[in-house]
Amino acid sequence: MKPVLKSNKLHNVCYDIRGPVLEEARRLEEEGHRVLKLNIGNPAPFGLMAPEEIIQDVIYQLPDGSGYSDSKGLFSGRKAVMQYYQKRGIEEVQIDDIYLGNGVSELIVMSMQALLNNGDEVLIPAPDYPLWTASVCLSGGKAVHYLCDEQSEWYPDIEDMRSKITDRTRAMVIINPNNPTGAVYPKEVLEAMLQVAREHKLIVFSDEIYDKILYDDAEHVCTASLADDLVFITFNGLSKTYRIAGYRAGWMVVSGNKFAAKDYLEGITMLASMRLCANVPGQLAIQTALGGYQSINELIAPTGRLYRQRELAHRMLCDIPGISCVKPKGAMYMFPRLDPKVYPIKNDQQLVLDLLIQEKILVVQGTGFNWPNPDHLRLVFLPREEDLHTALTKMAEFFERLRK
Numbered sequence: 001m002k003p004v005l006k007s008n009k010l011h012n013v014c015y016d017i018r019g020p021v022l023e024e025a026r027r028l029e030e031e032g033h034r035v036l037k038l039n040i041g042n043p044a045p046f047g048l049m050a051p052e053e054i055i056q057d058v059i060y061q062l063p064d065g066s067g068y069s070d071s072k073g074l075f076s077g078r079k080a081v082m083q084y085y086q087k088r089g090i091e092e093v094q095i096d097d098i099y100l101g102n103g104v105s106e107l108i109v110m111s112m113q114a115l116l117n118n119g120d121e122v123l124i125p126a127p128d129y130p131l132w133t134a135s136v137c138l139s140g141g142k143a144v145h146y147l148c149d150e151q152s153e154w155y156p157d158i159e160d161m162r163s164k165i166t167d168r169t170r171a172m173v174i175i176n177p178n179n180p181t182g183a184v185y186p187k188e189v190l191e192a193m194l195q196v197a198r199e200h201k202l203i204v205f206s207d208e209i210y211d212k213i214l215y216d217d218a219e220h221v222c223t224a225s226l227a228d229d230l231v232f233i234t235f236n237g238l239s240k241t242y243r244i245a246g247y248r249a250g251w252m253v254v255s256g257n258k259f260a261a262k263d264y265l266e267g268i269t270m271l272a273s274m275r276l277c278a279n280v281p282g283q284l285a286i287q288t289a290l291g292g293y294q295s296i297n298e299l300i301a302p303t304g305r306l307y308r309q310r311e312l313a314h315r316m317l318c319d320i321p322g323i324s325c326v327k328p329k330g331a332m333y334m335f336p337r338l339d340p341k342v343y344p345i346k347n348d349q350q351l352v353l354d355l356l357i358q359e360k361i362l363v364v365q366g367t368g369f370n371w372p373n374p375d376h377l378r379l380v381f382l383p384r385e386e387d388l389h390t391a392l393t394k395m396a397e398f399f400e401r402l403r404k
């Protein structure tokens with residue numbers, strides 16, 4: 001039989017967070033090794049569990065959740081999302097502007113498929129959460145990366161962004177708080193980005209899935225609250241703040257100049273109907289999550305687990321000669337820089353593989369986040385302090401050997 005080949009549409013699509021290095025980690029585990037996984041932002045396996053109240057409410061409602069829901073989602077979940085954004089400064093949002101999905105992931109893919117013609121360009125940050133780039137490519141578009149500046153707290157470089165606009169640019173993606181850098185953008189930075197969008201009539205996609213995971217004095221500004229003359233699609237969900245990534249509950253909110261986006265929204269609504277509806281048990285969790293006690297605040301307070309883990313991981317990373325790291329103000333990741341003079345790395349995937357094989361530590365290479373140079377890594381600071389301490393001690397030994 002002829003070999004069965006994958007579609008050409010997948011040729012430029014990549015998602016290294018769950019890529020080939022993970023396969024090797026699985027193999028090592030099958031051989032009986034314990035691999036310390038600092039590669040995926042999945043809170044529950046690290047004992048960061050969803051609040052009991054959410055789980056109990058879902059169990060209670062489960063018998064009513066066996067049928068399909070409306071394609072845009074259950075009334076209760078959409079109403080809770082609507083109220084959340086009204087309080088966050090998007091006052092005019094209506095229940096009809098809200099689409100529930102199987103996590104933010106499904107909605108990212110859907111929003112790109114409904115928008116792009118072949119060759120249309122979308123501005124995406126570098127580094128990025130790679131699903132954005134992958135979804136643009138899968139939809140026939142071209143992902144054009146604007147640089148974020150490590151010297152300036154990883155804020156987007158507005159001049160670089162401007163220089164990348166062409167007559168095919170349709171949209172701008174903002175990821176704030178950012179994965180993988182942990183940057184949280186001040187209002188002025190967001191306003192400068194929106195000015196670029198305004199000048200070039202770009203639709204703004206704002207991925208705000210970490211909007212409540214903030215440290216120190218960081219404040220999150222909801223991008224869409226800053227203007228009503230542009231078309232905004234805001235993304236968020238329960239996977240991170242409420243630690244229930246497995247329920248696959250996310251949403252997308254349309255706001256601003258909705259009139260201009262009428263045709264596009266018809267496209268999105270059609271795609272939402274084609275997949276019938278999002279997982280209903282996941283939708284059942286939304287109202288309780290958004291309305292109830294916000295237990296995330298305990299985890300990010302200076303005495304909380306996430307805060308302490310961030311402190312430890314950052315200190316230990318920066319103690320390794322030739323490694324520096326902008327301290328994240330949000331989310332659950334660090335994106336340290338390996339000084340090329342100290343570590344002249346050519347292939348960062350190989351580096352990550354070597355770290356895995358030699359020390360049984362799994363991280364993701366920076367180029368997996370569409371960062372142009374092989375001089376960064378991403379690690380997740382979700383493991384408990386003991387495990388982070390072990391992992392970073394081993395990493396320090398690994399990099400010491402590289403320096404010799």
Ligand code: PLP
Pocket residue numbers: 041102103104105106129175178179207209236237238239245248249250
């Ligand atoms: N957006 C960002 C920035 C993420 O980091 C992630 C997951 O890591 C997602 C979206 C996808 O989340 P979900 O579990 O809602 O699909």
